[in-house]
Each structure stands twice: as structure tokens, then as C-alpha cells.
Amino acid sequence: MLDQRLLRDNPDLISQQLARRGLQVDLSALQQMARQGRDLEEQRSNLQADGNRIGKEVGLKIKAGAAPNGPEVQALRDEGNRIKQQVAALEEQEKGLEAQLREQLLTLPNLPAAEAPDGRDERDNVEVKRWGTPRTAGLDEELEEHWQIAERLGLFETERSVRIAQSRFVTLLGQGARLERALINFMLDLHGGKGYREVLPPILVNSASLTGSGQLPKFAEESFRCAEDDLWLTPTAEVPVTSLHRDEVIPAEQLPLKYVAYTPCFRREAGSYGRDTRGLIRLHQFNKVELYWFCHPDHSAEAHRQITADAEAVLEALELPYRTIELCTGDMGFSASRTYDLEVWLPGAGAYREISSCSVCGDFQARRSAIRFKEGKGTQLLHTLNGSGLAVGRTMAALLETGQQRDGSVRLPQALAPYFGSDRIKPSV
């Protein structure tokens, strides 16, 4: 959420920055509301001060011997009642206005960082790094896509998953299930060794949590909801981890707080009919290991580089070629002020595919979630960052396509062998 003071004092700055995201908004009405809200608050609190004074006077008079029902006290009572009515009326206006303003503000995305490259859509994203040598098909070979490999090796069931749930769900089996588990453990251990505290949060989250991290109110159609309970299936661990510290004040010396969370993630994928219908790329339920930082505003830029590097380290440890791109202002997510995407090379598909998104959100989520830190006297909002480290299903896809062998087996990176129990997936006999 954006700062109300900024809205009151400098709405043009907000409009300018939102324009960089391709958003044309006229904030004059909102500014008006914010100012009116402040005026109402001033009137109301002055009246309340009057009321408080009268209340005290009554007490003093009675203590001094005035008759509790005498005319002197009665006059004060009448005055008190009159003020009470006025306050109630003002309060109602104020609340209505505030709710309306907040509702509007919650729909506005974060302002892009000054450093974020301007652009309209993904075509304007900027590649900042390439790592590894992408595998391409030799003259006499054909590279399979991961779902072909997985099907051949019996790693998952898609048809039967429809029976269990519906399309876009997958059931991992045998070595497939084992590989998924190995990857989760591998990633958790890798990050845990770098100072990330492991957290296994609830994956049903309430709407306050979704609002706090930015998924609500705008993206309600992207999440699954348990209608009877004000609970939703979390679309990313970013949601519960943000709310881990919602409404808290954290001592500055404890920052940064770094968490690594494994959770299943659930997304409706509305509007993506027909895309990535096969395999592990786009599912309603997938596993993800998420990195999350709560940090001091002065250090968030450096933290962003670090969290990205920590995500990249997973791909490097798994010997998966990738590139890092910086998203342009038009392609960034709602809560982000700056984002690096990691795209892994999928040899079978012959393309780079997003496997991690590392964003710094500035104080955007912190303001929505009221997460502050205390340094010296006052408190201020801290900064939050999140990054996938990594999407597990897509990692498996990349490993299958990258490690595929002519004999039909899949060779796995050495780093994974202790977790998987072998450095190779062989066709089951």
C-alpha cells in the first residue's frame, strides 16, 4: 500500500511512477478524500477534547459537593450529550471515508524503484546475466521434453490425477516423488546453511494475510478459497511468511530476518487455458521453496542482490544453465518495486523458462501488514524481499531435460545424489 501522506502532499509523484508501470490514474479524488479525512479527524478530536474536559468537570463538581442531579451538573451533562452526538456523526463520516480510501489504495500497485528499467511488457525486460552452457540437440539426437521423459520413466501420473482432482494437477510416483522430496530437502539445506531460518507455515491463510502481501483485493480470482472459513489456499509461501510478523515491531538489531519456507502453492491459473498443459510447468498445486527477508530500508538494495544470488546458487549447484533478467516496470508484479527473474534453460523445449522471481517490495507489504522495526526512539516500516529458491516442479523439469541420456536414463547432478540416493534415474524394470 502507498503512503497516505505522500498521497496528500504529492499525488503527482505517485501518478508519474505508476505511469511507468503503464497505469494511468487520476489521484485527485483520492487526494481530496485523504485531505478531507484529515480535516474530519481534526474536528472530531477537538470535540472529543471538549467532551473529556466536561467529563472531568462533572467529576470534580460532584466531588466538591455539588448535587449530582442539580442544575449545575445537569447543564454539563446536556453539553456532554450534545458533544457526544456530534462526535458520533463525525466519526461515522470519518470511518466511511477511511474505509473507502483504504479500499482504493489497496488496489494500487507498488511504485517501481528508480533503478527499475522502464518498459511495457516482457519484451522490454533486460537480461543481466547468463550462466552455464545451454544444452542443445546434437546432429543425430532429439531431445525430449520433460513430460515425455517423466512419462517414459513413470515419474508421474497426469490422467489419474484428473480422477483425483482435476486437470493441472499431477501425482508424482516412485522416483518422481522421491526426486521432488530430494529437491525440497536439498534446497532447504542449502539455504539453511546460509543463515536462513527454516519455517513450515500454515498453507491455509486468512484474507488479512493475503491482503498484507498484496494478493487481495485485486487478485482474488487467482487463489482457491475455502468458502465457509475465510481461509484460502496459499498461492505462495510469501503470504504466510509476510504475516508471520504482521503487526509486529522488530528491534533493529535483529534485522535482517531471513526465512526459507517450503510450501505447496495453489493457483487457479485463471486465463491460462491451453498454455503449458503438459507436464510440471503450470499446475494448480506445486511445491516451492521460498526465500524471504525482513530488512532495514538502508540495506534492501544489497539484500535484493543477495537473495537473487542465493536463488542462483541453487541452479549452479544443480548445474542448470540459466539467465537472470531484470523485469521492466510494465512486467513487474503488483507488490514489487524491483524484480529479477531467473530463467532456467529447458533443453527439450529449447527455451528459457522462469524458475524463480526475486523481488524487493520496499515498504509496500510492510505498510499493508504493519511490520515495523525499532531503531533508537521511533519505529519505521521495514522492507521485505522474496525470492523463489526454487520452484521445485520446474526444477525437476529442467533436471530431466538437462540430464537426459541416449539410453533413456537421466543423469542427476552430484550435489543431489546424497538426497536422491543415486546420481541417475533409470527406467524401472
Added chain:
RNA sequence: GGAGAGGUGGCCGAGUGGUCGAAGGCGCAGCACUGGAAAUGCUGUAUAGGGGCAACUCUAUCGAGGGUUCGAAUCCCUCCCUCUCCGCCA
């Protein structure tokens, strides 16, 4: 799910209608004392919003929301949460 108890500041804990944002203690910070420390003493020590260059000041907040009252931490209602016992359950 049933029965009971309870939710007060960073923590413990007092406060059952009046000047209470809230005694006392602990903790923490500063100062004094000390060669240094401990002990001791003094002072300070919540959050949010508004106004003010500032000192400062106004309002709100004692789980949340509503009500009674001139006035509510204190009385009433609803909800949430925690604890104990019973039931159920992985």
C-alpha cells in the same frame, strides 16, 4: 464438540465507574557514585494519527467490536484468542 478459568504496557502484576495511558516490580537506557564493575540512587522508558520549526500539544488504544453513562480497564452484549478438564482425532 462439551464444561470451566482467563486475556491490562517489553515482561510480571495492581486496579470493579471519575482527573488512569494506567500503581508497584522486573527489564532496558541515560546520569550519579566507582580505579573499573556489582550494589545503590536519580531520571527516563508504549503505539498510531493530527497540529507545531521546536519545546510541546490534542485524540485514540487495557484481546476485538458494539452498548449503558456527562465520564468505562472497571458495568452489559457479541465475537476472537489462550489455558485446564472431558470427548474426538493424525
